[in-house]
Amino acid sequence: MPFEFNKNTILEIQQLIAAKNDIDLSVMLTKIHHADLAEILGEIDFNVAVYIFKLLDSKKTSDILIELDDDTRERILKELSIKEIAEEIDALETDDAADIIAELPKDRKEIVIAQLEAEHAKDIVDLLRYDEDTAGGIMGKELIKVNENWSIFTCVREMRKQAQNIDKVHSVYVVDDHDILKGRLSLKSMLTTSTKAPIKTIYNSNVISVKVNEDREEVAKVMQKYDLVVLPVVDEMSRLVGKITIDDVVDIIKEEAEKDYQLAAGLIEDVEADDTIFELVKGRLPWLVLGLFGGLGSVFIMQDFEEIMQNDRLKTLFFFIPLITAMAGNVGVQSSAIVVQGLANNLIKGSLWNRLLKEVALSVINGIVLSLLIVLFGQIMAYDLNFSLAVAISLISVIIIASLIGTFVPIILHKRGIDPALATGPFITTSNDIFGIFIFFYIAKIMLEF
């Protein structure tokens, strides 16, 4: 059963520490999964966290280190000596090890690397060369590879040797004498074929791989599309250099989906509820300033129409401004969300012209329903029908324009290689506010002849 995190666990830990009962504490802690321990260490008093960390062996603490939130990890690493850090890193797989090394302050980085076990250090230094947004940046060096000329028997013997240094065996890759990736050996075919069979005859050559410099978003898409648990990475000469596992990619998929929502919500950076106030201000203020400028822009448009405030019938137009901006905003955000998610999932196909027609048709339908409600409201309020119709027709126009802006601005950005999610949320609501108010007053002016 998954561990249920609760206050009793923390209380028990604190009691054992108070009683200086390291033996029982160790026994208790080894029973807890490293992911749960990371959660606990993030919760409790920092000194207790360091105490616990130093009590456990590096096999466990290295796993904890990876699961910790960034802040706690940084603080704990500061409490460790160079030798202790090197021990932690030696216990990690190369991809995680490289991530930790990359986070170290510059002056500690080289000293730590010098302390690492030689073979491991070579792999890590190699991984540090790659941009963290590429396949190379997320891959690990641990993999089991066998030569196509071996028999299953030789292969199992070699695998036994290689597997000793690897935590989880995901897949067995087949390479030729030049290390070029030829295919994949399934556990199933190994289990169901005679051990004397040569690998050449049983491996599956239909193996999907990515190049080291492939973008990590693309890597995530490939793994998702082909339902892969592990994906081999090859260099420019098609030589097998590493593998990416799905657990790393799950985080990327989630981050990408969350990033779109954050941008749509007007958050500039990846801010989280437990960030500092300063980080939150930095993440939130820029979009608010944009919104403020939009609002100030509206002041000028509305000023242009201030004389109608003297007209008993026309001044009511001002009361509809919040309705118009809300509709323009909501429609724009809906359209942009559909486009941004569609682009992320490769669903935006077909011609732009068809999409334009579809958005207009959709807006007209939504607009007519909403306009009927407006006219009904106008009848109840005893506005004259001309006035209600003017508001209704303005609303339809605003909805059409808003949905077109919401649809096409992201598409255009995407075509120019800019993240379309940038043009959602505050960007769309701000521009649609201004366009909406402008259209609303001008159409009313034409229809009501003022």
Next chain:
Amino acid sequence: MPFEFNKNTILEIQQLIAAKNDIDLSVMLTKIHHADLAEILGEIDFNVAVYIFKLLDSKKTSDILIELDDDTRERILKELSIKEIAEEIDALETDDAADIIAELPKDRKEIVIAQLEAEHAKDIVDLLRYDEDTAGGIMGKELIKVNENWSIFTCVREMRKQAQNIDKVHSVYVVDDHDILKGRLSLKSMLTTSTKAPIKTIYNSNVISVKVNEDREEVAKVMQKYDLVVLPVVDEMSRLVGKITIDDVVDIIKEEAEKDYQLAAGLIEDVEADDTIFELVKGRLPWLVLGLFGGLGSVFIMQDFEEIMQNDRLKTLFFFIPLITAMAGNVGVQSSAIVVQGLANNLIKGSLWNRLLKEVALSVINGIVLSLLIVLFGQIMAYDLNFSLAVAISLISVIIIASLIGTFVPIILHKRGIDPALATGPFITTSNDIFGIFIFFYIAKIMLEF
């Protein structure tokens, strides 16, 4: 290398069909991955799609079927006989098979099940019992299990037998004589231990499992937290009944993250860019109607202040309405997005009181910066300072209230077991519009004494 979908492939297929060259066509198609073929079948003329589908064997077409978009799958299934559908389903793993059966029209369901291979049918019928939002609803029956009393040698022999019916071997589970899950056998330990060793001595008893009735979101969280590729599912008596693989969960993780964004963007259902206009209207109109009612509510609030339209100084307040509603909306959406993502990732810890203080502090900082810009704007526009200050202080108040609504409405919903994402986007912007306008005019009224 991942397949690059292009128009040449489709052209080539069309040429081969026109030339009635089924042999070359088959050869060509077998080389294409089923996920790519599914993409192609979704693109090309439907009759050509059916032709291709019938040309391929059920081993390949069953895989294609799973990857097809819902519409194309439904249409293709309609073109198949009961016997053909049963062949497709027999070629699928139980979880996918159950999904397809569940999608069939009621009258075909039972007839198809009657045609299935008996053992497979039993598993599928069993799976159909579970709610699709639970672990039981996403698990598959295929797994390799060994008895704790066997030796590795017996175990490998049994695995060879069981593996013949299973496509991908992810993990080997250890059960006792009553089928109760005891642990997991790693490929590594099998590779690195003597074949005579009894399983009892080498299996890992620290296996994480979920109950069949566990919510699928919770399943996704468990797999993510513990970096699992496959997760065993047990029934109420702890007996091993199935397994969930990460590829199914990746889709859930993505859907959940996307669902939050969709709700925030005012989309009621899971609408996509290529849905029909009717589906799009159904997904979008309800939130727009909510926004409309909010807008009509604002009409009444503003009417209350219509007399100040006669006052040259005070009427300028009306020009700031779009700014106030934009700020209230943006701040509310930001706050709610942070809370909703925080709740989804278990980051909302600590007391509500601290969170309240933090939001207020944050709002005051953002509010002061924005207010300074307002005062500056007022100076440029030669408003009197009292007026600018009234607008500025109203703005700060609106921002504080908006951020509190955005933060606490989702938290309260979450505590009551309601999806907090419902209280984002249009819900927050609409309520914040109304509160914003109300607060703005009342604070201005007090400060400017009208």
